[in-house]
Amino acid sequence: MTTLQLENIVKRYKNHTVLDNLSLDVKDGETLVLFGPSGAGKTVLLRLVAGVIDPEEGRILIGGEDMTDVDAEHRGIGMAFQNFALFPHMDAFENIATPLEAKRSSADAIKAGVHRVAKLLKIDHVLTHRPKALSNGQKQRTALARALAGSPPLLLLDDPLRNVDAKLRFEMRLELPRVLAAQGATVVYVTQDYKEAMALGDRIAVMSDGRIRQIGTPEDIYNAPADIDIARLFGDPTINLLDVTPNAEADGVSVLLSDVRIVLPGIPANTAGKSCVIGLRPEALRFVPAGTPGAIPVSVEAETPLNEKTVTLALTVRGREILVSRPAGTPGPASGSAHIAVDCASAFLFDKETGALIARHGSHTGTQGEAA
Structure with missing residues (x-):
């Protein structure tokens, strides 16, 4: 069982408080969407969970285990970024295979794992292409496939559809719930697009100024916004x-x-x-x-x-x-x-x-x- 608990998290940069005593529970197998304007603290929160940066105060528990001081590579997390972050000298297959190689999987297991997620995301026909030969949509799916390939129990997706065209965004809103359900992971998904939040989230946490203003199902948020700003x-x-x-x-x-x-x-x-x-x-x-x-x-x-x-x-x-x-x-x-x-x-x-x-x-x- 993979749950995520953030307890009284505080993150500061110099005199600026980015996350202010933030607490959050994500259920096992749930897709929780972090929604809010730029500067709300969404990406910083993901980076804290991933172990890329450390909080000044508070605890991060994954599966009930305190991971606050555990190095990133030992947290069992998959992450996809909005800027793709693909290795330019590797083809799509090699990019997707990196988490499997890090786990020292066998050659057959790596091949099977890459083809499984590539087929799921409909990019199995471009596995021999390097990033410069891929469309933005194919780059995005490759980055997402890499995050999924190691079957991480916790998946962090940082606005992964932001840099793709409108048609692909619409298609991925339909496809991603199926893909994530097939993966069976607990997911934290960041977006600034309310339609994306409504389509993908089991629950939505609305953030601003380093705090969670409201959390609930998409229906809860739409039908009973906590304040005027959320209603807008x-x-x-x-x-x-x-x-x-x-x-x-x-x-x-x-x-x-x-x-x-x-x-x-x-x-x-x-x-x-x-x-x-x-x-x-x-x-x-x-x-x-x-x-x-x-x-x-x-x-x-x-x-x-x-x-x-x-x-x-x-x-x-x-x-x-x-x-x-x-x-x-x-x-x-x-x-x-x-x-x-x-x-x-x-x-x-x-x-x-x-x-x-x-x-x-x-x-x-x-x-x-x-x-x-």
Whole structure:
């Protein structure tokens, strides 16, 4: 059983704290995605786990064994980097074989191991090519195959798809879960691409400023972001955020959107009068006929087709921009006056001062609003 535990890890460079008392548990066989902006500390965390650098404080346990002071070559880890890091004087076969050679495997075992992972990653036809003769996609798969070849119990992948083209990124999002499942390793995967995080992670740990801000399944993160910043990071187009001040009424707490009263049942009355922000994902809004109960008047400014969906930019009566997303081919206004309805069950409510999630209607407590 291979688990990874980080306990109160602190890493500093001079006076700059890169990782600040960070703790994390990764389950046996789990793919955990570290997601966050550049500078969040994701790669430093991987380098610490790999044993390339040492923490100032804290412990690193792999399979329950303290590895904090163990040299990198004795940690049983495979790692793939975003810049490929292939040996230029070796062909693809030789690059992939390096971890097997380091384990002093027999020639037959090396050949079998290389061909196994090369076939899995569909690069068995380029094994005699050196890196300069490989496409970026083939280089990436070669680097990943090298990390997999030694069948490490713990696999660290540092944004491995960042330098490949969009088509390959899409294909690898589909293929990698199968490849990783076949490997059976515990995986820590770094990315700045939220779609990649959602596609690959059993769980996602959202990082910023050397801390983990939220950890949960992709559904947890998307459907209940811990704060406004995380809500902004997940979703395309981005979430709509409107200042609101909730009102407590006999039938529940309400907010005003374009002077239309929207009741959010289940929201506690003590949020009334507070400065809050309502978060509405574009796909949680839909165009409806005038006269529909709860219909909110807007002015349609522009429409952008994006293959599988169409995104509309509209303005509320107070000139606030709001995005509405609908499936491609679904009818909707391209300009002029229109009305939208809100899926209240998908609304997020945040504290305006702290940015923290107060409530999401139907699953949490809280509310927000000033007229939008």
